[in-house]
Amino acid sequence: MSNTTSRFLDGPASEVAPQLLGCIIERTLPTGTILRGRIVETEAYDQTDTASHSYKGKTPRTEIMFGPAGHLYVYFTYGMHYCCNVVTGPSGYGAAVLIRAVEPLQGQEDMALRRSRHGRELTNGPAKFCQAFAIDTSLNGHDLQTPPLKLIVPLERRGEIVQTTRIGISTAKDVPWRFYYRDNPYVSKTNS
DNA sequence: TGCCTGATGTTCT
DNA sequence: GAACATCAGGCAC
Numbered sequence: 450m451s452n453t454t455s456r457f458l459d460g461p462a463s464e465v466a467p468q469l470l471g472c473i474i475e476r477t478l479p480t481g482t483i484l485r486g487r488i489v490e491t492e493a494y495d496q497t498d499t500a501s502h503s504y505k506g507k508t509p510r511t512e513i514m515f516g517p518a519g520h521l522y523v524y525f526t527y528g529m530h531y532c533c534n535v536v537t538g539p540s541g542y543g544a545a546v547l548i549r550a551v552e553p554l555q556g557q558e559d560m561a562l563r564r565s566r567h568g569r570e571l572t573n574g575p576a577k578f579c580q581a582f583a584i585d586t587s588l589n590g591h592d593l594q595t596p597p598l599k600l601i602v603p604l605e606r607r608g609e610i611v612q613t614t615r616i617g618i619s620t621a622k623d624v625p626w627r628f629y630y631r632d633n634p635y636v637s638k639t640n641s
Numbered sequence: 642t643g644c645c646t647g648a649t650g651t652t653c654t
Numbered sequence: 655g656a657a658c659a660t661c662a663g664g665c666a667c
Contacts, residue, residue: 492659494659500659501659502652502659505653508652508653509652510651510652510653524651524652524659525650525651525652526650526651526658526659526660527648527649527650527658527659527660527661528648528649528650528651528658528660529648529649529650529660529661530649530660530661532659532660534659547659549659574660574661575659575660576659576660576661577660577661615659616659617659617660618658618659619657619658619659
């Protein structure tokens with residue numbers, strides 16, 4: 450990945466989130482297996498936002514969010530799930546984009562082994578995606594320009610983007626910072 | 642189809 | 655000690 454492709458990650462999370470749609474996540478497992486997926490759903494969070502982990506300032510847990518853009522922020526939640534974010538914005542500003550869902554492109558069989566599920570159930574949710582791609586806190590702070598987890602920006606991105614309020618949170622529910630591809634079966638769910 | 646709840650541990654108050 | 659950017663299974667309708 451070149452500097453040119455990563456530059457857009459320096460922008461505000463709410464502007465980066467829709468631009469991440471259509472980007473490719475490439476995961477190299479310790480076994481050498483390559484997994485690839487296309488991002489189809491994201492949510493933006495930043496330090497002005499009460500629903501964001503960075504809202505209350507930098508802590509040992511959230512310091513990655515305040516670091517340079519293009520790194521991975523992985524956190525553990527609900528006692529059993531991981532979620533992964535792409536850090537955005539300038540260093541010192543706590544912002545990131547949650548990857549909520551991807552469309553599997555390569556390595557579906559390997560994902561199914563970890564998920565014990567098939568089809569859209571492989572990756573249609575933030576914790577599901579992390580499980581399918583074997584992402585945990587050992588990758589917290591990882592630079593997405595290098596293996597074993599790379600973000601690839603394609604020349605062309607297809608799909609109609611829908612912008613709505615976020616889901617799965619208890620505060621700031623009215624902030625319209627969720628973005629997804631309309632009618633894509635791998636999106637976690639549509640707003641009701 | 643849709644609501645309810647248990648699982649389970651890290652972080653912060 | 656409570657909250658939590660979740661998921662899956664069970665049960666009622």
